[in-house]
Amino acid sequence: MHANVERIGTMHCGVGESPVWHVGEQALYWTDIPGRTLWRWNASTGHCDAWTLPEMAGCIAMTSDGWALAMETGIFRAQQAKADIALAPLERLATVKHARPDMRFNDGRCDRQGRLWAGTMVLDTALGVPAGKLYRFDAAARRVDAIIDDLIVPNGLAFSPDDRTMYLSDSHASRQTVWAFDYDIDTGTPHNRRVFIDMHAHPGRPDGAAVDADGCYWICGNDAGLVHRFTPDGRLDRSIAIPATKPAMCAFGGPGLDTLFVTSIRIDDDPLSGATFAVRPGVTGLPEPAMHC
Incomplete structure (x- = not known):
């Protein structure tokens, strides 16, 4: 095992995604997308729980009483997950009309005003079809609005500590770019799009991301076995x-928010692929916002 990196649990996810640290439970939640599974790891006991989902969930977000899940056909809500109890039937909050039938939600998270953002992608990424969009969910109206289009594999969504900068990446080999946007907190509108990181100049494709308390941007270098930290100036x-x-996505958690949890994708010739890891990077993160609904 690499220095300062520990494995948590014994699961091998097909695509481990969207790790979220639940401060109240002191537990990490994440999703295995093709496994249609919601996972929870209890930090105090080391015990893992799993719940089967009816659709693939690309990302999850806390709510006041449970979880929001961006899945294949829309945004859903589940009551708080309880060990050994199956998730109740999910409540559909909004339906998405994809450009193609072979699409699903992928990476996403909430801003600090409680708005859920999530991107969509074509299932077969080898096709390289830019049919993906980044959506903003309006909980009051129960609808999703497409804000950014022409995306292949949207990823890397994160917000600066003051919420005035939004980050977004496209993981596809033909893009490998992270963009920064000025973010209007009042309206939830990104503008002034510019290249923040050209990942062609760094190892790995840009996948899921997190921002630490210093405003630095951590992004998984998929295919390179690395997690990179970039300063606010790139x-x-x-x-x-x-x-x-x-590595697929990272998130800060732990009692002091000083642990970086990293999920990964399973491949045949990589014995620890699909595992979830805990790293002590020497910096702290910020609490993950919950969706207001």
Whole structure:
């Protein structure tokens, strides 16, 4: 195992995504997209729970009494997950009309005003079809609005500590770019799009991301077994090796929010692929916002 990196649990997810630290429970939640599973790891006991989902969930977000899940056909809500109790039938909050039938939601998270953002993608990424969009969910109206289009594999969604900068990446090999936007907190509108990181200049494709308390942007270098930290001006500060070739998304958690949890994608010739890891990077993160609904 690499220095300062520990594995949590024994699961091997097909695509481990959207880790979210639940402060109240002191537990990490995440989703296995093709496994249609919601996972929870209890930090105090080390015990893992799993719940079967009716559709693939690309990302999850806390609500006041449970979870929001961006899945294949829309946004859903589940009551708080309880060990050994199946999730109740999910409540559909909004339906999405995809450009093609072979699409699903992928990476997403809430801003600090409680708006849920999530991107969509074509299932077969080898096709390279830019049919994906980044959606903003309006909980009051129960609808999703497409804000950014022409995306292949939207990823890397994150917000600066003051919420005035929004980050978004496209993981596809033909894009490999992270953009920054000025973000209007009152209206939830991104503008002034510019290239923040050209990942062609760094190892790995840009996948899921998180922002620490210093405003630095951490992004998984998929295919390179690395997680990179970039300063707010786009300078590479450091890279941490993960013992899996395809790290997928990272999130801060732990009692002091000083642990970086990293999910990964399973591949045949990588024995620790699909595992979830805990890293102590020497910095702290910020509490994950909940969706207002």
